Amino acid sequence: MKILKFGGTSVGTPENIRQVGRIIQKSIREDPDISVVVSAFTGVTNDLIHVSELACRRDRQYFKILQRCEKRHAETVKVLMPSSAQPVLCQVQKVFHELQDILHGIYLLKELTPRSVDLIMGFGEQLSAYIISCFLISQEVPAIYTDARKLLITDDVHGHANILYQKSARKIRRFYDKNPGLKIITGFIATTSDGISTTLGRGGSDLTASFLGAVLKADEIQIWTDVDGVMSADPGKVPDAFCLKTLSYEEAMELSHFGAKVLHPPTIQPAMEKGIPIRILNTFNPKFEGTLVQKDPLHHEFPAKGITSIHHIALLTLQGSGMVGVTGISARAFSILANHAISVILISQASSEHSICLAVKPEDALPAKKAIEKEFELEIKARFVDRVQIEKDLSAIALVGESMRKTPGIAGRLFHALAERSVNVVAIAQGSSELNISVVVSQADEVRALQAIHEAFFSKARKLNLLLCGTGLIGSEFLRQLAENHDNILKSKNLDLHLIGLSNRKYGIFRTDGIPPADWQKILMQGHQSPDPGFFLRHLKKFHGGQTVFIDLTASGEISQTYESYLRNGVSIVAANKIANTGDYDGYQTLQSLSRNKGLFFRYETNVGAGLPVLRTLKSLLETGDTVLKIEAILSGTLSYLFNTFQSGEKTFSEVIREAQEKGFTEPDPRNDLNGLDFARKLLLLMRECGEVVNLEDIRIDPLLPVACFEAATVDETYTILKDYDPQFEEARLSAAKNKRLLRYIGTYKNGKGNIELTEIDSNHPFAGLKGSDNAIIFTTKRYHENPLVIQGPGAGAKVTAAGIMSELIIDN
Known part of the structure; x- marks a missing residue:
């Protein structure tokens, strides 16, 4: 048996739903015993939350948004089932009438409770599952629309309810015994023992699929989404990221905890307990094998599996001389945060016990500070403990991989990669399992840090982005040599010299996808005319493509004056232009200090003897x-x-x-x-x-x-x-x-x-x-x-x- 789950983007349009139908039919041919869990159409859950908030504020705009939502579902039905749409449209209309009545009640009472929000949010999944099941029937694929509230019993923690295993398992088995065949099941929603609607939190549809798979002892749980699988890093931040073939359950949990959005952390637990593989697949690229999460993943050529990040965190520091050797400090801090429902993302503690660093969500930083300072009020008054310090605008980055265990040099490689890109580490955390090394960096350095670590652990060839200024005799000869020797350098040095910027007095061009050096003249003439000395610097503000080198092959004093700005922006320099090094001594010394302190290189061998060493x-x-x-x-x-x-x-x-x-x-x-x-x-x-x-x-x-x-x-x-x-x-x-x-x-x-x-x-x-x-x-x-x-x-x-x-x-x- 297999459980297939399709996310919101997979069912966002009529054409997408047709693609889902093709995948389901193919799966049935391979294994007739399947069940399908679906999310609401893309954006519908957000719309439902929005209309409920508007209704609570007595903003009549909610009614227009609700009408647009109803129209979207009705149009989808008409496109998918043109000859059999009427009965389906009647049911859709009935559901929206019910929803309208609920929202009208909120409008009158001006009260919106978590219980009401759960009830309203659940309508998205109900509509989606019902329409998809009707579409499959119209395609002569027998399907049973199944409301998950008949299967899943939870506690009454609205917004993020917890499934009660035994009660739910009995209901699921009983339902499946009486209802054989393909079932299209609503994700995300459940009910309390008293029949009150609940939701499982964002990502709850994945959890629905995973829990069903665990109870029914499925052979595999498939999560169909809009990406090829779990990536080695966020491709939006690391262009060289690639899809991982396999992950262990632990690796998947670590990656999902630190921001990887393909899988939600609670999804993994039920499948892991029963040893059921989870496969991540792309609805729009179904032939791709995706990522398989299982107990014993296949051997991976790299010691690490992936890098992920939490873009925005705050760091709280509790420190003081009175903490040294005192038992129970950590327990008190964590207990008080737990009592205030504040989740700690990352912990770092000095061996002297003089300080404890806690990473939390930015919105939790001030409440956490107040709670901890109240708990340690007496110690603060006695000056045994300092007031809690908050650092904002930070990001947490995690390097994850089971093969990192007992592999020497992992941490060294990580910190060396960050140092090379001039990324300062604010805090460090590593568990004794060695499965995860986490670092906290400035939010402004997040992308550069991710790219540096990814290159250090996953790139067979190191990429060096080149910005070349000056295309005279030396510049044109350099470009000729680059075109001629690029492949040889790549092979012998594992170094990819990637030309991304080129300029002279007449033209300037910046292309992140690269400039073929053999075609530089034709490409350069398509660029910006009469570039000023800051041309590359402006483009670099939006570029996070990895280690970059500015090459100055001019004799321009104006260009040499930009060196300091390049270094301050994390760009190394290679200069044939000798003006900067032979001008005022203070300027020379500034460049030397900057390059040294930033961990960059400033090289100028050709200033003295051309190619002579x-x-x-x-x-x-x-x-x-x-x-x-x-x-x-x-x-x-x-x-x-x-x-x-x-x-x-x-x-x-x-x-x-x-x-x-x-x-x-x-x-x-x-x-x-x-x-x-x-x-x-x-x-x-x-x-x-x-x-x-x-x-x-x-x-x-x-x-x-x-x-x-x-x-x-x-x-x-x-x-x-x-x-x-x-x-x-x-x-x-x-x-x-x-x-x-x-x-x-x-x-x-x-x-x-x-x-x-x-x-x-x-x-x-x-x-x-x-x-x-x-x-x-x-x-x-x-x-x-x-x-x-x-x-x-x-x-x-x-x-x-x-x-x-x-x-x-x-x-x-």
């Missing part, structure tokens, strides 16, 4: 206890090329510069390279990474060109002036060559000072063998003293810089 090496030296004694560096590809080429003596210095410009090795105005400022910024950053509190003006730059060149009005005028100085450069070259030495423009950091100057070096110096536009850097440290550490290679260029950015994204991810 300069900063990474320096940080490794410092973090492992080494001390930097001296840094020597050539950190300009342009200046490196100039002197590597000039040393041959085949061309004058001005000719070498012009050749470099023609080859694209310099800026359009070469003076922007030759003034040494870009070089100085890189040296400045190295000094700051070594702990120096310095600004750009603290670095001494020996001008490479005469002052007249920088004062020239045009580039051509610069070359005219520079030709007059060619003999001086040639003289310096020959003087160095005579002593078997070479000219190099070198930056040096030593004893807290930084300077950049034209220097003669020996032919055996590490910089002597540089070729083309290579950069090089020498670290002399306590550890690398006799034989300094040298890093050499291309220090500029779109390909190596883009590769450096890619490396920053995938390292440690």
Whole structure:
């Protein structure tokens, strides 16, 4: 035997009811012995509560709403049974007349009791079950309309009555013995022993089905709803959530208690006691296997089964030095709350017994505070116990799974995932069964926390959302490399680099479903025109898609000023733009502190040596206890090329510069390279990474060109002036060559000072063998003293810089 239960959305429209009919007929062919429990049509129960409240307030509007409700049911009958509607319509009309009389009495008395509300709410299920049974009969499927008040006996707790097992079981068995065949049963409603209508509370139709299944020893209880089953998380908050194939009864109860709406907690108990499986199925996707809740679920590839949350809770803290070691404190607190019918969602207590945290519904927070403070009035006056503190706007999140038991590292993985997303944990609770780890977080962090935990426990590949600003030479090359290497990175690093934002000076686009990097140009041109620096930040306010990285491949000061906002919004940064790190020291320090305190990464390796691991090496030296004694560096590809080429003596210095410009090795105005400022910024950053509190003006730059060149009005005028100085450069070259030495423009950091100057070096110096536009850097440290550490290679260029950015994204991810 099987019990099938269909929720309100499953019977919300005539077409939905036809679909229910098809499912019932198919089930009968597979197993003739079935019973069906149905809810009221979607929204009807809420309408009935609303009209009763309006009637109590003597608001005549209730009559119009009631008429609309009657019309809806009548139209459903006409659509479903066009040739046999009349007798059914008469019965529907009769039911609404009865309901109208009851509401009129409430209108006259201006009194609405819980007993009256139960009676009125029950009409929705009666109408639904009656219409569906008549529809099935019209389809030549014999069906018996069954009012559950003939089967279920409860106590008189109106609004949430409790089923009396023995009395109800006898009635059910007796009824089934006398009435074989398909029964369409009203969910949610029952009656007291005195025949007074009651309801089983919201989700009561599920409980009706579960209780019938337990009494009748059904083979399976099927809960048909509008989702495929129990999801690993709320898909509205976690887009990557998936349907769980199996759950244990305990897991299902934990998930339902913490907000999973597919199953209501009381539903599970009767089925669990009798060991009857519960299957969650989708009325609108009946071929999907759904979720099976049973005693021994199948093996699950992840240690956790699901994550769920209660969106809005309040946290009460009872603490005080007088609580330490005193027995009965907890018992008194919980007893007084029970006496006030206040349910505690979550409990966290310090081992010192100095404090107890209780999570309750927000509307219960103030009554709970007053009740506890009254109970501990004497202790509060004696200052043994503090007044109860209330924290509002919080959410409770639960990670559930039986396989979490005795699995090491579960809690560590949970808290690491939250820390990575800068989510602060307010309170923690874990039972000794290890079935559930619960955390309380700020309501504003709920979605981000859910996504972080889901990714940590259920994602085979970690997703990194990318926001890319700047599509010039480096940006376009990065996008090419991303398109080419995405699948390889996914396979080798289990990292999904998911491009969701793209902008340049002309266009900006933000797409949560992703931007294929191979098609970026076409897609970007469909975006918003002339985006301002805050374009991505505005979109991020509504985006909760997981860990996000802002990539700045511009040279814009305005863009660099947004870094602080990105970090404060939980977004990591990878920057080729060096302006933020080489501006005012306080700004540099603010970004360092923010990223560290927020648990985010702020990476800028390409600020110094493009794809060369300069900063990474320096940080490794410092973090492992080494001390930097001296840094020597050539950190300009342009200046490196100039002197590597000039040393041959085949061309004058001005000719070498012009050749470099023609080859694209310099800026359009070469003076922007030759003034040494870009070089100085890189040296400045190295000094700051070594702990120096310095600004750009603290670095001494020996001008490479005469002052007249920088004062020239045009580039051509610069070359005219520079030709007059060619003999001086040639003289310096020959003087160095005579002593078997070479000219190099070198930056040096030593004893807290930084300077950049034209220097003669020996032919055996590490910089002597540089070729083309290579950069090089020498670290002399306590550890690398006799034989300094040298890093050499291309220090500029779109390909190596883009590769450096890619490396920053995938390292440690």
